[in-house]
Amino acid sequence: MDPNLTKRKIIDYYDQEAEKYTDIYTVPYMEQEFYPANAVRLEIILERLRDRDAKSLLDIGCGSGYPLARFLKAGFDAYGLDFSPKMVERARVLLEREGHDPSRVTEGDIEKRSMLPNRTFDAIVATGVFAHNLDETAAFSNLRDLLSSNGVALVEFRNALMSLFSINRHSASFVWDELLMGDRLPEPLREQTRKFLSDKFDTEVQSVGRKRSIEYTDILARYHNPLTLAELVASHGLKLVKIHYYHFHAASPHLEKSHKQQFWQESLKLERSDDWRAMFLCSAYVAEITK
Numbered sequence: 376m377d378p379n380l381t382k383r384k385i386i387d388y389y390d391q392e393a394e395k396y397t398d399i400y401t402v403p404y405m406e407q408e409f410y411p412a413n414a415v416r417l418e419i420i421l422e423r424l425r426d427r428d429a430k431s432l433l434d435i436g437c438g439s440g441y442p443l444a445r446f447l448k449a450g451f452d453a454y455g456l457d458f459s460p461k462m463v464e465r466a467r468v469l470l471e472r473e474g475h476d477p478s479r480v481t482e483g484d485i486e487k488r489s490m491l492p493n494r495t496f497d498a499i500v501a502t503g504v505f506a507h508n509l510d511e512t513a514a515f516s517n518l519r520d521l522l523s524s525n526g527v528a529l530v531e532f533r534n535a536l537m538s539l540f541s542i543n544r545h546s547a548s549f550v551w552d553e554l555l556m557g558d559r560l561p562e563p564l565r566e567q568t569r570k571f572l573s574d575k576f577d578t579e580v581q582s583v584g585r586k587r588s589i590e591y592t593d594i595l596a597r598y599h600n601p602l603t604l605a606e607l608v609a610s611h612g613l614k615l616v617k618i619h620y621y622h623f624h625a626a627s628p629h630l631e632k633s634h635k636q637q638f639w640q641e642s643l644k645l646e647r648s649d650d651w652r653a654m655f656l657c658s659a660y661v662a663e664i665t666k
Contacts, residue, residue, distance in 0.1 A: 378509045381595050385507045386459050388589045389438075393461035396439040397469065408584045410631070410639055412622035412659065413502075415646050417442050419619050419661055420500055420529050421449065427527050429497035435485050435518075436504040440466030443480065444473050446500075454492065456483030485514045495523040502531040502661075506596045515611035519666065527616075528664040534620070535598035540655045541628050547576035553600065581632045601660060608664055616663040620653035621646060 389396075404411040420442070424432070430452055437443045437455030439462055446453035447470075457463050460482060467477035483490040485504055499522055508514040522528055538549035551557040551572055560568060582590065599607070605615040625641035626634070645656065 382458075382507075382509060384589065385594045388591065388594050389457075389459035390461040391588060393439055393459060393465045396462065396465065397441045400441040404643065405636065405639060410583075410622065410642065415621050415643075416502060416531065416659070416661060417445065419621060419647070420502075421445065423527070423529055423619070423661075423663060424449070424451070424498055427498060429527065431496045431523075432498040432500065433492065433496040433521060435483070435499060435501040437466055437480060438462050438503070440469040440480060442500070442502075444469055444475070447473070447475055447479075451498070453479065454496075455480045456491070458482065458484040485517055486510045488513075488517055488520075491517055491521060494521075495526065496521055497523050497526045499526065499528040499530075501528065505530055505599070506533050507594070508597070509595070512611070515608070515613065518664075519612050522666055524666055526665065528613075528662075530662045530664055531659060532599040532601075532604070532662060533596060533659050534654075534657055535600040536602070536655055537624070537658045538598070540624070541580075542576060543578040543580055543629060544576055547572040549598075550576075578629050580628045583632045583635055601654060601662075604662060608662070612666070614665050616665055619661040619663065620657035621660065622658045623653065623656050624658065625656075 399407065399409070399411065399413040400417060404414065424446075432446050432451040432453040434443045434446060434453060434455040437457050440455065443453055443455040443466060455466060457466065457480070463480055463482050466480040470479060471477045485491070485501065486508055499518060501518070505511070505514060518528055518530070535549060535553065538545040551569065555568065557565060557568055582592075601618050604618070608615050623642045623645035624631075624638075625645060626638055631638045645653075
């Protein structure tokens with residue numbers, strides 16, 4: 376795997392999304408192309424920020440700028456960066472339209488220290504970022520360096536544990552890689568186990584959105600296990616304070632496309648709850664992290 380080509384494909388994916396990316400926040404929930412998870416996530420982040428005595432904020436992976444505009448409206452001295460040139464362009468246009476300095480948005484990558492601000496922030500928001508990192512050590516190191524001593528980072532991760540509920544090919548991968556560590560098994564047990572998982576979990580989930588030149592499933596998008604996240608962030612000199620789950624699935628994921636309206640309505644009823652089932656029913660979470 377060529378890391379340069381892998382990163383280039385991720386950037387190309389987000390470049391193609393830039394024109395309509397603000398829709399995920401502004402279009403009414405039930406009229407969106409995909410389940411309105413990002414809009415739910417933004418409200419979680421704003422709520423957590425209100426509980427903190429933060430003044431300066433850096434939005435890493437700011438996209439087309441809508442959350443950044445919300446942070447500025449809420450009174451934060453907020454700046455944004457994104458590795459997608461087209462997202463940066465869109466964000467600058469949006470900020471200028473809202474009466475803000477468009478230079479608050481720059482092109483940057485959490486993995487590249489030279490592309491990041493040479494200062495610290497009271498709050499850091501990183502959504503749609505850590506799933507795509509090739510060098511996670513560099514990303515966590517830079518996150519730590521950017522965070523003030525009493526600051527908070529709100530970082531989104533894709534939830535690996537949902538694979539235990541999804542009953543599809545993601546389930547097979549999770550059981551094989553994370554639970555069994557199947558490559559360690561001796562033959563012929565290893566091959567029979569692989570075949571069993573493949574036969575049992577061969578369901579594909581169809582996208583509810585329009586066809587794209589590059590699909591999200593075509594790019595690197597890592598999962599993180601919430602049960603081991605505290606240990607992971609601690610290994611990088613950080614502390615996990617709390618996990619906030621979102622993007623509930625009220626039924627099996629493969630039924631979303633055929634029962635979209637009911638699926639979304641029932642899933643939205645579950646959002647913002649502290650139900651223990653969130654650990655398995657949610658495909659993502661926001662981790663509240665400090666030094």
